[in-house]
Amino acid sequence: MKGKVAYIPQARQIEFYEYDLPEVEPGAILAQVVRTNVCGSEVHMWRGEFGRRGVMPGHEMVGRVYKLGKGVTTDTAGQPLKEGDRIAPVYYRTCGLCVNCREGNAAACVTMGVRARRLIPQDPPHFHTTFATHYYIHPGQHVYKVPDNVPDRVASSANCALSQVFFGLDRANVRYDETVLIQGAGGLGLHAMAVAKARGARVIAIDGVELRLQRAKAFGADELIDMRAYPTMEARIGRVRELTGGLGPDVVVEVAGVPEAFLEAVNLVRNGGRVVEMGNISMGLTVALPPSLVTFKSVTVIGVATYNPHYLQKALRFLAQHIDVYPYHELVDAEFPLERAAEAMDKSDRKEVTRAALLP
Numbered sequence: 001m002k003g004k005v006a007y008i009p010q011a012r013q014i015e016f017y018e019y020d021l022p023e024v025e026p027g028a029i030l031a032q033v034v035r036t037n038v039c040g041s042e043v044h045m046w047r048g049e050f051g052r053r054g055v056m057p058g059h060e061m062v063g064r065v066y067k068l069g070k071g072v073t074t075d076t077a078g079q080p081l082k083e084g085d086r087i088a089p090v091y092y093r094t095c096g097l098c099v100n101c102r103e104g105n106a107a108a109c110v111t112m113g114v115r116a117r118r119l120i121p122q123d124p125p126h127f128h129t130t131f132a133t134h135y136y137i138h139p140g141q142h143v144y145k146v147p148d149n150v151p152d153r154v155a156s157s158a159n160c161a162l163s164q165v166f167f168g169l170d171r172a173n174v175r176y177d178e179t180v181l182i183q184g185a186g187g188l189g190l191h192a193m194a195v196a197k198a199r200g201a202r203v204i205a206i207d208g209v210e211l212r213l214q215r216a217k218a219f220g221a222d223e224l225i226d227m228r229a230y231p232t233m234e235a236r237i238g239r240v241r242e243l244t245g246g247l248g249p250d251v252v253v254e255v256a257g258v259p260e261a262f263l264e265a266v267n268l269v270r271n272g273g274r275v276v277e278m279g280n281i282s283m284g285l286t287v288a289l290p291p292s293l294v295t296f297k298s299v300t301v302i303g304v305a306t307y308n309p310h311y312l313q314k315a316l317r318f319l320a321q322h323i324d325v326y327p328y329h330e331l332v333d334a335e336f337p338l339e340r341a342a343e344a345m346d347k348s349d350r351k352e353v354t355r356a357a358l359l360p
């Protein structure tokens with residue numbers, strides 16, 4: 001039996017490769033991809049912002065166990081696992097040995113980025129990423145069973161957006177009664193609002209698109225700042241000061257993904273506050289930032305690109321508990337067959353869809 005996996009050789013081009021399904025080594029799992037989403041990172045890849053080398057797209061997925069390697073009887077949390085079970089894998093591996101893994105910040109594992117940059121479909125076991133019919137889960141890679149009440153369309157973003165913002169808000173130590181400002185009401189932003197709300201925080205959301213503002217409200221935002229009404233940074237700073245008794249929010253979460261948003265975050269946050277930077281992932285995009293602003297405001301900047309792998313289980317539990325509280329089922333608003341991934345990424349790039357799912 002054969003499977004298919006995608007590759008982006010350069011901006012706005014996609015190729016599909018076909019391979020025999022690989023042997024599953026002891027401790028590994030071969031998953032059948034049920035759904036995989038076009039995340040912001042795939043849009044950046046599609047635009048060619050990840051550099052000149054080709055990349056393998058796809059990391060958000062929900063799947064079914066296709067084959068268990070020898071010795072695998074449970075998921076990472078010890079729940080029994082059999083063929084056909086619905087699962088969500090962490091889309092990367094951490095080494096457990098480097099300085100960051102040893103100190104409990106596996107999200108910053110020094111081996112992770114190196115491995116991801118080298119992936120090409122030709123190298124076995126071929127199914128390295130999730131714009132594919134199958135996905136190879138290596139021994140030691142975290143994988144969790146999906147709770148029964150969490151449908152596929154909701155579970156498919158748990159292993160990226162939700163786990164990452166959950167981890168990011170923990171890193172920032174968001175506490176009851178704090179004010180959290182979230183820049184950008186896309187996938188990461190909406191998940192961040194729900195988690196911040198569950199922590200008892202007051203949530204302010206900034207966006208400039210009507211539908212996204214409506215969703216922010218539905219995902220727990222207490223206050224909305226519409227960029228069309230407040231078109232400049234100065235105007236938004238003024239509005240945020242009004243909403244926060246002149247101080248500024250305790251925490252700002254940057255998930256808008258443009259460099260100017262980071263500059264604005266440092267300006268918006270209160271003196272002594274925390275800025276969680278997650279949205280900017282394109283190398284080479286810059287903004288002029290006076291470092292003295294960070295100094296004099298005593299701002300703590302926390303960079304978060306992934307998450308400690310066990311956060312995926314927390315994310316799945318959060319979904320199981322809040323599935324009826326927030327309109328998670330609306331987050332994926334377009335579906336395409338895998339073969340039409342190019343169209344899905346184009347439409348995502350033009351923001352004609354919020355979150356597109358590919359169905360292999």
Ligand SMILES: [Zn+2]
Nearest residue numbers: 039060160161
């Ligand atoms: Zn993602």
Ligand SMILES: [Zn+2]
Nearest residue numbers: 095098101109
């Ligand atoms: Zn490590």
